[in-house]
Amino acid sequence: MEIYNCHIHTFTTDHVPDKFIGYGVDNLLRIAPIRGIVSFILKNVLPFSDRDLLDRYMRFLEIASKSNQKKVLKVVMGYYPEDTKFVILPMDMEHAGMGHVSHKIDEQHDELACLCKKPKYQGKLFPFVAVDPRRDGILEMTINLIENEGFRGIKIYPALGYFPQDPRLDPVYEYAVANNLPVMTHCSRGGVYTKGSINEEIKKHPHAPLNPGRFKNKYLTDYFSDPFNYKKVFEKFPDLKICLAHFGGDEEWEKYLDEPWDPDTSTDWDMSWLSKIRDMIKSGDYPNLYTDISYTILSMDDSMHILNIFMEDPDLAPKIMFGTDFYMVEREKMKERRLPMKLRSVIGEEKFKKIAEINPKRYLNIP
Numbered sequence: 001m002e003i004y005n006c007h008i009h010t011f012t013t014d015h016v017p018d019k020f021i022g023y024g025v026d027n028l029l030r031i032a033p034i035r036g037i038v039s040f041i042l043k044n045v046l047p048f049s050d051r052d053l054l055d056r057y058m059r060f061l062e063i064a065s066k067s068n069q070k071k072v073l074k075v076v077m078g079y080y081p082e083d084t085k086f087v088i089l090p091m092d093m094e095h096a097g098m099g100h101v102s103h104k105i106d107e108q109h110d111e112l113a114c115l116c117k118k119p120k121y122q123g124k125l126f127p128f129v130a131v132d133p134r135r136d137g138i139l140e141m142t143i144n145l146i147e148n149e150g151f152r153g154i155k156i157y158p159a160l161g162y163f164p165q166d167p168r169l170d171p172v173y174e175y176a177v178a179n180n181l182p183v184m185t186h187c188s189r190g191g192v193y194t195k196g197s198i199n200e201e202i203k204k205h206p207h208a209p210l211n212p213g214r215f216k217n218k219y220l221t222d223y224f225s226d227p228f229n230y231k232k233v234f235e236k237f238p239d240l241k242i243c244l245a246h247f248g249g250d251e252e253w254e255k256y257l258d259e260p261w262d263p264d265t266s267t268d269w270d271m272s273w274l275s276k277i278r279d280m281i282k283s284g285d286y287p288n289l290y291t292d293i294s295y296t297i298l299s300m301d302d303s304m305h306i307l308n309i310f311m312e313d314p315d316l317a318p319k320i321m322f323g324t325d326f327y328m329v330e331r332e333k334m335k336e337r338r339l340p341m342k343l344r345s346v347i348g349e350e351k352f353k354k355i356a357e358i359n360p361k362r363y364l365n366i367p
Helices: 032-044 053-064 069-077 105-117 138-148 167-178 200-204 229-236 250-258 273-283 303-310 338-347 349-364
Strands: 004-008 085-088 125-130 153-156 182-188 241-248 289-292
Touching: 004 349, 053 069, 069 085, 069 105, 085 349, 105 125, 105 138, 125 138, 138 167, 153 167, 167 182, 167 229, 182 250, 182 273, 229 241, 241 250, 241 273, 250 273, 250 303, 273 289, 303 338, 338 349
Parallel strands: 004 085, 085 125, 125 153, 153 182, 182 241, 241 289
Antiparallel strands: none
């Protein structure tokens, strides 16, 4: 079996804005000597067990602070069989209102392009182009990276402050359809969200009025990420291949399990994002819609058993893909190497092969 991890990140602290993890202690911990001292104290002096919250946070920051993407990639590759393939998702956060980015998105892309050309990594890496509609020249950038640098798809992250149906993305979507390129998009509540000003556009959300009781950006940007936004995208581009990452996220899986649905009084906005994605796939109206289980599958005790049930559904089974969201998941208790092994033991080899090889190959257009 060839394993495809369809959702990892290799960007470092050089590629994120200076307010990405805040000020004060967080930024001090970016400095290697200080981080080393704190890490030593956590592991050897304080009476915490391995993999406690502070230990996980330090591990996360240690990986993020590596000097280049190759070193980050080396960590995750060390958890998997040698022939494992990885979809690498860059992040363009320059327009998210979080301050200055020292290494721009072009540098992040260029570093990935160089990695892909090294004999050691050829055929193993599938980098996507990070696209933000607020950046000039995104179509030209996409064409160059796809046609000349070996990139294999397109990554968007609406929570950074835009809707996926933003008309400035239309030329990129058109190019993706014409060239059968997959699109990956963040689709869970939370994650990285814009800290810039929220303009009037967000009040025009097609599926819900603005809730005046939740004016914080962390909540308002859920309007950008709502799965039903992609109905508008598919109206224009029915042949576009899109993966709604995280299958809605762990909070929405909990909501699906614990909160009753009343068809007489509940609205689209009340529906769990898991239900929205599931219903869109099962409707048959969006034959090119996929989802992945990245991050979500690590953060819920019952998640693997729920996935096992979903994989019995003939409509859902061909559309779910394996991914972990490395290294974001270093903040969770389960370690990266343990996840695929535990998942295989819970859902079985046949279902794991489907989500980790068969479905990703179809999504990535691999014969």
